[in-house]
Amino acid sequence: MSDSGRLEDPNPDASASSSNTTTTTTSEEERLVKNAQCAKKELEAYYKKQNEILDHYKQDSEQIEATRRTRIRLRSSTAVSGDSSAESDVENQQEALRRASTISMKSSKDSLLLRHEDAQNEELKLAKAAARLANITLLVNLVLMIAKIVASYLSGSMSIISSMVDSVVDLTSGAVLSISSRMIRKRDPYQYPRGRTRVEPLSLILISVIMGMASVQLIISSVTRIHDAAADGQKDEINVSWPTIGIMGSTIAVKLTLFFVCQKYKSNSSIKVLSLDHRNDCISITMALACAWLAYYYGAKPGESNTGVSLLGLCPSTGCDLYYLDPTGAIIVSFYILYTWIRTGYAHFVMLSGKSARPELINRIIHQCIEHDPRITHIDTVYVYHYGTKFLVE
Template sequence: MVFFREFCSPIKNQRRGYAIQRYHKYLHYLEEQHIADKKLLEQQEGLGDRGDSDRRQIHDKWLAWSSLAVNIIMMIAKIVASYLSHSLSIISALVDSVMDILNGAAVYLCIRVIQKTNPYEYPVGRKRLEPVSILIVSVIMVMTNLMVILETVMSVLNKTSFCSRIIVVFQVDPHVTVVVASVMCTGTLAKFVLLLFCWKYDSPNSRLLALDQRNDIMTNIVALGAAYIGEKWWLYADPLGGSLVCLYIVMSYIKSAQTQIPLLIGKGAKPEFISRLAKIAIDHDPRIKSVETLTVYHLGANYLVELHVILSANMLLQEAHDISESLQLKLEKLPYVERAFVHCDYSNEKLEHLTRFR
């Protein structure tokens, strides 16, 4: 027993050392986030309440229009490439381009509806349409690509006869000509440029468009490579490449849908994010004694913040109002906060709500 303890002691000390290192890294990360939040609030002082949000919507609208235009051009070009190549992989990429048009149209329609919101009909806006539109597009993309995978498998079982009801029936015999290669390479380059812009303007809609561009880049490369291998060496590489293209798209959009569902049902924020907001509240005014409760949860892509602060019981109503209102406006200037509610109290001995869950 003594030998066992002596043997395990260095292992326990090593694990304890790793835990201490992780703890210090976590503290360093929080400190960096606090500094970033402070700089962000200083930059937001000169902007209006919706200045940053309006700019993001303008960027999203421009990206949606650009993506839609490129997708329409690429769809027409891929129709020609599919006819010339007789390649199942390129046909799969064509189906992806058709669905991309629906994707871009849905994003543009969502942005337009949000901008045209009537504040009397929707007092808190319609920003939750963003995750809803992403979820709908993801479901449509998954179902469509599963159908293409089924058609590809059937074409192999039917001795390479493609029997889709949508696309003209022909024998699978891929031919990669200069025109076909030029179409696929040009489309890949255009999608890469759009991907860079989507990464630059980070928002829920631009992230959806970035996923679209990334998928197109991957599908174009795989489709062209599979068609070339199918022509030169192994015929079944072409339908296999088409299945891989569709399977990759299915997995990408399933993952995208999984990330949006918690945003719609009100998932809570991570502890480190709550700590950042608590730091902002404590540093806001020296007359704030403490933070009683801080509840942060998703209201669509951004967060809703419910904050209860403790003030002096003898403080004037005007002072308490000025402190709470200025803190509320400061929190709502953060780009990841949709709305904030600040409640003032003089003690933390009473329940704020009758029931927590209903």
């Protein structure tokens, strides 16, 4: 007890040491828990990847077995359609039917084949749905592009013009892909003995260059508009009237509807791409409309003093001139378009350069080669690399 009558710790150094020890122990336990959680996540990711590899092996085996069964059926139908009076044809038909019946008697294989046939039917339905949605998207993009041209003319907004350029990008890419697909399907073994599968990546690289230049030009125009307004006070008039809002709002509603429709078939890779495209369009159009609307209603008009308004408590003394939101929104949308097409062009450039396939795909091919025949004991070298949009295996 001290002179003032208060109780004091007889050993303050020991108490401080105990407190430090407790803190150190707690931090050590937290570190161990975090390490254990990280190790658990890595282990879960590893086993998830292994399960995906096994699923791919199973799907490949089922597909090969189904192809073999289809060939047997074709041989059987060919034998039936031949001369039934010829003894050799009858023997071939009986042999084909016997092999077909032998396969069908194996219940395990038969169940796998039935499941594969169901999967093929489902894939066929998804492919038809993807084709319909692609055609609908192409038509919708054409209509929306015309509507955005009208909205751009009425408003004079750089943000809406950038959204219109985005629609031109979508429409042009869809048309070029459609044309390139037709060119690829029309094979000419004399002029193009290895096919024309490289037409698609070449066309997309060309589009990437053109759209990248258009985006850069739009960025330059937006920066020029900001400079003229800030330095010289020259502001281009923006008129985001109700017709413009109605056009852009309808565009957002249509794109959002298509996004939800595509979500029902998102297991298909093509439809998944369409779904992402519709979602990104909704975001970019909404941002463009918001920037244009705020710049029109809350920005200083041409000829007025550059004072602006107070919005949500921002700049309460002098006010904020939101006129600059319009070219700023155009710059953001243009940078997004530029980034998207640079990434697309680079991806297809890699395909043309003959880059090797992913290790997972190479392992799947090696697995099927080993399992093809028991006499195959090992494989020396396997090359799998891009040949256009597809792969070439050596």
